[in-house]
Amino acid sequence: MSLEPELLEFVRKMPALDTELLTNTIASTVSSDFSQDEFIFNIMSSIDKNKVSSFQILILLSSIQSESNVCKLIKEAADNYIKCMIDIPTVFQEDFTISLIAEHFVKYVVSKLVNWNWVEKFIKLVLARNENNEFESENRLKLFILSITIFSDRTMKGDVTYAATNINFINYFLGFNDIRIAFANSQYFEPVIKQLLSQSIFPHDRLDRCTEIFSDPNGNLTKEIIKLANSTFFNYHTQLFDLFKSLLAPSTRKQIVSLMGKLVESLSILNKDGIMFNNSVKAMYLEAIGYHLEYTLIRLALFTEKQVNNIDPHYIYNSNAVLQIDEDVNLLAPTGENNKWYDPRSDFGRSYYKDIHDSDPINYQGRLDAEEYAKELDQCQNKDITLVSHFFFLAWRCISFVSCSFCRMIPNLSRNINRSRRTPGQDFEIKQLTLAVSCLEAHILMEDKLINFIDFFNCSFIFLKNQANYQEPKLPEKVPLDYKFLPDYILGGLVNVMNLIIMLEPPQNLSTSLCNLSAIFSNYDYINSLFIKSDIVEIFATISKDHEKCFLVSGLPHIAEQMIPSLAKFFSDVQNTGSHSEYYDRFNFRNTAQDLLRYWFQFNEFKNYFAQHCDEQIYQDVVFHLVDDTILHLGDMQRLLEEYAIKDPDPRDSRDTSEIETEKSILRTTIQTTDKALKLIEKITSFLPHIFSVERVIKKLTSLTLSTLNFLIYKNINFFSQRIIGFGFHYNDFFEAIATTLSHCISDEYICAFVNNEAFYSNDLVQKTLDYIQKIGSSTLKADFSKFARLVFAKKEELERIDIPWEDIPGEFNDQLTEDLMENPVKLPDDTIVDQLTFENLLRTSGKCPLSQAPLGENDAIPLPELKQKIQDFKKQWFEQHKK
Template sequence: MKRLLFKLAGQDGEQPEAGAGDNNAQDNQPAAENPEATADDMRRRRMERFQQMEAESQAQGLKQLEQMSKSPSPPLTSPKSTSPPLASSKLAAAATPSSSTTSVKPTTTTTTTTTSTSKPAATTTPSSSSTTTSTVSANAHKIRECEVPMTESDYYILEKILYIYLKPTSENKAVFLKSLATELKSELAASGEKCFKLTPDVLDRFMVERLSTAANYPAVEYLIATYNRLKNESKKKVKQFVQDQAFSNQLVELIVRYLGIILTIPDMFQNSSTPAYGTGPVQLLPYLTGEFTEELSYEFLQSFIDLYQEDKKDIFQPIFSYMSTKMTTITLLGDFLSYFKAFSSLIQFKSLSDIFIGSQYWNPPGNNGAQMETATLLGAYFSPSATSNDRAVLNQYFPSASQLSQHNIREAFVSIHSVLKNYDQGLYQLVRSLLRSSPEAKEAFLVWICSAIDKNAGRTKMNVNAAEVASDGFALNLVAVMILLCEAFVDVSFSKVSMVDTNFLLNSKRHDLSSYTRLSATSEEVEEWQKSKQLEPSPNVNFITECFFVTLRCIHIALNPSFSKIKNISRALRENDNLKRNLNETRSSWQNTPQARLHEANLEMVKKREDLYKGLLLSLEAQLFEQQFIQKTAFFLIFTTKWLLKVINPNDQKLPLPLPPNIQFVALPEFCIEDVVDFFANVSAMFPHYLENLPLEVLVNFFITVLSAPENVKNPYLKAKIVEILSEFIPRDNHPSNNYFASLFECSDLVKENLVPSIMRFYVDIEFTGAHNQFYEKFNYRYQAAHILKYRQIVFDACQQQCQHATLFVAKGGRAIHETRDSRQNLGDDELLPLAIGRTEMHGTQGARTGKMTDIYLFLAVDERFVQSVVRDGRSFKVSMFATADKIMRRERLKNDDEMDKFSKLIERFEQAAREEEQEEEDLGEIPDQYLDPILSTLMRDPVTLPSSKTIVDRQTIVRHLLSDQTDPFNRSKLTEDMLIPNTELKAEIDAWIKSKKQK
């Protein structure tokens, strides 16, 4: 026994050396957090502790043997505490004791062990009230007649749970412990008992013997599998298995303690290593990633962490370090999800998240931007991308990129985007697990990501050393994860905008903006406002504010530099194409010259460079222009413009805004607007269809607000970019997005009232950009402004033409309504009603037809004259008809809420116009005969002269007549609408008469 105690204390041989397969080796893991605690010190402390307890242990062991020889074996639920084996100097103090117990097993010719522990008595000595009643079948108490007789329930635990046999067996992964079976047989004969009891002490002997025996699979896997079998059998409540919760807990504790010993003292037992992961704590990793069949459950991890409270840092920190190191080698095409799963399984425990964020490799202060990606524990998880330096995606999907067809490129993009979605979602879940683990982890993450942003601020510069900043993929992955985190508060109604504390960005230690250019304020002004506490943030900043500004800054270091890189690669590709074309065109002049070999080599190099440039370009575009990513980012930036609108115009004043401007807005850094305009300028030019179904009205309203108040933004190029975006929103010929983009300009009162004045002011102000090339730049900007004004004129002309045809449309529509109403009234006839009911194939089109009619009314109702024309058509206009249509569309959900609200407001306008029309008729009283229409005897609003009969009639009346008969009703001569002669003199006379009547 003393020999084994010395072995546990570490003095039975030389210190094991860290080899290539040892995961505790210094070259495989980062340095320990407490390097002064050497292996010699640990062994010395263990030996001192064992020397103090050796005499007491031997005495108690002898006393125990005497009791066993005089009394029957203790029952299965014996309250005797089990002393687990010692793992390290810290393992002995895994639980703080109220009293310490020690047990000694008899010394035998084979391996024996003495184990000591300090733990609360409740864990090993359950009270009678807490002990679960044993529920076994009759066979469970039956004694198996063999060399080592035990109950069937005990043998069930040995053979089905522990995979231990006391006789030869052919069971896979089971072990026959021949020497221990012989020992037990001798001990049973000496004690005079008929049956051997499977007590916790005996289980400990079985476990030691099993782990000391070479088996066909590693000891770590055996212990994890044993735990899983134990839990599965407990859930199934197998009859042969004794359902004693206390005994089960003791067995679990035994398994967990020996697992800790194997992980911390690799040379303790045989098969304490795995071929792929060597020795040490990293052996747990394949059971976390799902690489092996057996899996570490939440309950197992919880039990392990609870038992090894003081040792968990030494056990789990190497696992975190190993996973981060491994992630730096995994590409976007690799098995990154398994490591995400393993990380999430561990980080959900607060104690482990504290270890993770407390590591010296969490956020080292001396790291540059590139090292934030490669040399921090969390940065490695953001590293895989389509643009990584290993070019795995480029080599896989874009080999010989210059020769790929568009079809092959599209297929490659689909595959890459599918992988990116899985990666982004997995990374989001990983970060979310970290944030939810504890408030300390949330704060540590914010500090880490802000540090990554600050140290990669150089990415926005024109010339930057690529070795000192993180990759494009790392920065874009930061954006993707933060955008997903922001989805919790970025909603369609923008209800959470008011929760964003602007002053937190302007005056907090989290965000250092001292080197950033402000929108329209100097650094001195900002410092003065900060000192006077005009920019004082709230004391308790919410996570929405934190998350919002971090996301905004991530976009600044990621998207705009990526857009610039695409432009630079495209420019280099064009230059390379020109060189290639020049070499091919001049081939005849150098083909037969001594320099032919040199030119051929140059041509070959140009072709390889073309493949490289095209592959790099396609890889970056595949990473950046994934539709879901672009749309989510666009929606976040629209939320940003809503916040900016709240800051620039907090009281919702009418444009142009009064001076002086809001100090919160002018103190903001330029990137708050620059990132928005650059993003939409690039996306609207390349992928305008990505922006459909997004609330761009908010974006356009903000742009108009900025243009109408140029004092709020000093930089003329920001305003020029805004004009460029508005120019891109102008509808194009035969483009599917025309209707949507047209509505941005034609359905907003703010745009209609302020667009032209704002554009004209910009047209003048761009003369003074202050740049050396302003003479040339202003022509491009003015062209875009002129493009907007030209579209405005086109819309105006179209409205004029549409108004001329409005009366014609109303007359034709009124006639159709009359015919439809007459037909409906006649459906009551006995012969027609069955026929109408039987035509069920027509029923499905009524909703669509009603929706189209509604769209037409809403489109034409922009002009008030259309509303007046509808009301004055007495034959077909009834407010009740429109109300019925509104009721049907709401019931059938034919339109969305916004469109239904617009239609309801149109009905109100019809009602108001009808009331005004009736009131006007009463006010006018008797109408002079010369002002009456000769056909309908109504007041002529727009008198026209018929060319042949020279009769004066109302335009609306004669146009309605021409719908059915294009002849003069007075002499039957040919007559068309364009032949009508406006009678302006009579119209002026009628208008004057109406005005005089109203004044009375």
């Protein structure tokens, strides 16, 4: 019997028990007494149901593409029984369930045979409502909800690409309003969303659900692998974003908003020490959910903000804005006072960051009541604007939990790697830790996420400006109550992550971000946490060391007047933290500020600004604390150098290699820190020497310079230098830095303080310094320091002359012309004994001997060393007798 080609192909492919019966059954559709029921039941009786299910047969019959009259009758019959079988799954097969129907439907959708036109027709057919049969519509919706759960399960059985493909199928089904509403209200909603977000971000983890794209055969990350990962994860994240975006439709917005708030709350555990990375299933599962959720929230915030306000992410925040706000206005609580999560006055908003003045971390206060928020959102008249606020705040909080967790994990893991013993038993563990660090860094620097994060970073400032209702032209002197804790609440996470990004690999387009950062940093009082201020300073300091991008931290508009006052205040605030050891604060907070100042002081704009305001107390404090810190670092360096230099290597040293390396690292770091601080002081004295004439600064600087010279001159430095090769200690560099600094400080106030420092000063010290400079210094340094030495010797002599009464001085010690106490006695050709300075004056004036009037030459004066020694002994004895 002849059949149409489509029907003949159908018969050939069907696992039939009776092919002839099947053929006759199909051919019977041309008879006038055709019966749909008889036709379908005859088909089902001729099929081997162990090889193909009844539902699959109905799908194939319904999806025949031919439009002949015979095929139309067959498709109509199949369509009717598809609905019947969904309502009553056991109509053809016992123990057949709606779950099995969903499985077979999914198999067809993912097969090469799928006809998407038919799938759309099929969904509409199944969803066609019968108002008289409520059971029918619910049972049919369940088919698609179960299909979504099957696709969700499939995402966990392959790599990220496979997961993205299955999420794409889910997005297709959620495009139908009835399916989307039913899914959002089903018991599967939360588990499915969590599962879709939990694609592993760690290679070879215990969840056994990771992609192999992160590791080459040697377990290393390469640029090619990271580039491939970026492409793969971009597709996956795009599908997630589309899924969340579809669920933001008014009919399901309440459910997805509630769930996102709940998911963000579940991530708070990532901020607890000990779970950041302990290779546990729970920690990795939360890291995966958090990472993908953070990215999705960032994109949703940018998307909704653009839809509502059309914000330009390259807009530059205005630092001269004034905040007009009444004290009773709850600025960041757009959904009402009961929602504590949005209240900036609560401690909750500080997240990981703590107040530098507190000894203990701030406990989290208040939790996001997502369901209550969703109800308010549902009643809100301006839902879009409220939704924008919600996504921004959710994204900020998610960043403080997830990316900030990465920011702590990376250095912590790196330290663990450095401290690990290099033994065969630990090689595998070290390799795994190294791969984990590389993986985290790759996720932070993934191109698409990086681009979106920087846009979000910039848009955050604009969003806050819009929320705060700024007016021109300047900030108020008193920080408004409702805005006071805002920077801790938001800037902490943003700045912390941006700091890590820049330390790892500074992006190309940073001008807008740095403008925004400099602007917010200029509003110094608005930032409560010193940690956040330190991160901002570190961002600028890090970029200043990048030869390709360093211009960004000096070429921004008005950067000097924006940042230097706040940087100066930051420098002084470190002195009063009280939360850590003194050394910790100075070393961790001020050193980066020093790096930034050292770079900025290469440019006239910054030097001129600093010089113009040097009479202000805050800038004098900077110099004072800088010198004070250098004394601290110098003392540590001297102690460590002496300990290391006198310690003979012991071959029996049983200490771990990592402990010895740590000891060497501390010495190397201390030397570098001291060297940088000395060179910054040298730089400031070169263009602003008179700021060191302030009384309290003079005392510190004289102690610093003299103690350093004593260390360099009188210690066995040659021995030190041989033992500490490779640690960055360059004897001549230190010597020249101190000598150059002193050469700039030639004010009378400083010279007096220098020679009056009884603890360290001696003429011998200055003379030996001068002698060494003559050997190693440049011609300019030789001349400058010689001038300084002459002034010092003259001042010393002047002070000593004044201090000893004339009647106490033996006559033989007096200059025979001036009758003053001599310092360097010499004998002239006519036997007159005078001081060297008197001899030099005679050469400059008369050029003759005072008694004989004979011509006087430069070589005519004969030194009298024995008399000089007697004078020195006398002065020493006199000063000891008359010392108060």
